[in-house]
Amino acid sequence: MKKNKAYAVNKTEEQWQEQLSNEEYKILRQKGTEFPHTGKYNLHFENGIYKCKGCGTQLFESNHKFESGCGWPSFDNAIEGTVEYIKDTSHGMIRTEIVCAVCGGHLGHVFNDGSTQTGLRYCVNSASIHFEPES
Numbered sequence: 001m002k003k004n005k006a007y008a009v010n011k012t013e014e015q016w017q018e019q020l021s022n023e024e025y026k027i028l029r030q031k032g033t034e035f036p037h038t039g040k041y042n043l044h045f046e047n048g049i050y051k052c053k054g055c056g057t058q059l060f061e062s063n064h065k066f067e068s069g070c071g072w073p074s075f076d077n078a079i080e081g082t083v084e085y086i087k088d089t090s091h092g093m094i095r096t097e098i099v100c101a102v103c104g105g106h107l108g109h110v111f112n113d114g115s116t117q118t119g120l121r122y123c124v125n126s127a128s129i130h131f132e133p134e135s
Helices: 013-019 022-028
Strands: 048-052 058-061 083-088 095-100 106-111 121-124 129-133
Touching (some): 022 106, 083 106
Antiparallel strands (some): 048 058, 048 129, 083 095, 095 106
């Protein structure tokens, strides 16, 4: 993963590989994606918080999650200041990549086609996040 800036959580690629599963590493550090409709949080709607799998930063609240039909967990907003937005011109498209603002881990992309009041759809890979239920 190319780094454009230094993040608060900064590990070597070897350290990331030791911490993350192969799939998590592919997504968070190499900007991969999981197949649609396969992620464990796609149709998950419990109350709680979704955190970065790389560093534990709280990223999304469950009340912002919605079923978009796209095959990946979808949120209409992120917790303020936790997500960084990067122009992505890969694969012949112009998109906005979303990464964790603390460790730089790739989460997915955000689109302006959401069906909720914000009009946004944060399309997130399940392997890039961890769910903590409300206690």
